[in-house]
Amino acid sequence: MNFQTLQFEINDGIGTLWLNRPDAHNTVNRQMAKDLRAAGYQIARTHRLRALVLRGRGKVFSAGGDMRMFQENMESIETYMLDVIPDFHEFLMTLRSLAVPTVALLHGAAAGGGLSLALACDFVFAREDTKMAVAYRKLGVSADGGMTHLLTSLLGPRKAMDLMLRKDSFDAREALALGLITDVVSREEFEEQLSGKLADLASNAPAVVREVKALVYGAGHTSYGAQLQAETGSFSRCAATADFREGVSAFLDRRTPNFNSQ
Template structure:
């Protein structure tokens, strides 16, 4: 089961931004892993080559504030450099994936909120950049509400698996602010500029089925089947060659910024590089022996 109790690594308490965060990380390292309490706003579980990041503020709908954003960044960085992890999964504790920004925390900041927002968004963007930079496939498993920055987080993943009862909301327009978390980038790429503008300036709520039909998410399943479907998807991705997954991810996400000639050249270089690997030799050997390949990432 994804997120089993195999190796539980909750990350980062609600440390302040910048220098205090770096000091916290240094003081809470043990065997190159983060060690904190189970009440951390982010909990990291590693099992069977899969690293699961749990948004862990269920009492606040997994609302995003400075502690969660900072811990999310640390978790993403941790998984990016962990060679044992082949797939990243992001989930939410409780009834929702995440309601987005924690408006109570935002309101409490008063006149200092613009500075707080800068700190939160900087950490949040660092986490999203790490997910994209990493060659490891990332899956967002969405149930309940997925709004605002949480929707940005889900769309930044390579795959979005949603329960049929899940719903998505851009949400920013009701607060009188523009989007963050790469929302404008992801929506424009996935749905086109007209749909992106509609969703960001007119839409209040999008069902899972509508999000699927618009190409915003990957799959929809019955809520009671979410766990099993997530496990199947994550394990299938973990069984792939890490080098090939990394190459495919890079090719796909760069495709709309290159010409056809540039993309053909990139595909050629990528294919030859993969064909020179031990994983390719294992793939050919497994094919000849009529068995599933066991890729080592070499």
């Protein structure tokens, strides 16, 4: 599955979607937005996918929006944005709704829309030298890519406002301390450590991943009682799967479970 600005590959159930505009720091232009939307549609229909990884070719993960394209389309910038942003947002919606773990692997830089893309994933692992920036305020524009929702839900409105209107950039350690990312990995051990982390995520029972994602992302919009009811239904559905039987047997046999059912 190849596109003009992306590459997709799958190995042992782990799919990797590469942002592939390295000479432009993997910035999002009209073509990448369209490619992301098309890729999301195909990935959502890829059978036997156990995890999806987002990465960037070249020196950085993604520097956000393509400034040169903005400048070239400045005379009709509102029309341009209304053409580009909906495709980008459609991919983000698909990414969030995937029934498998989604993982962003950051290196170099993740700014603006690139940071939004990363934060939309379930897990974010950053190389220790990664720099991050919300970036929008210095362009004189408000955020897109779900940034206001993501920062507010992860950090609360006070800290979200601080990052969007005052703090210009932060490193991987600061992001980890804030709770924006999952973990920081050393530059030297990045590939080796991530291989194990991804294999561990992909080993989860598919039904459990689906149910946990639905419960966690829905928890902020329901009452405690409603969440208890949702957990009851979720637990019961998982208990009816072959993977639950395998999990119980593995626990009693003191061995690692092998989850396979979809």
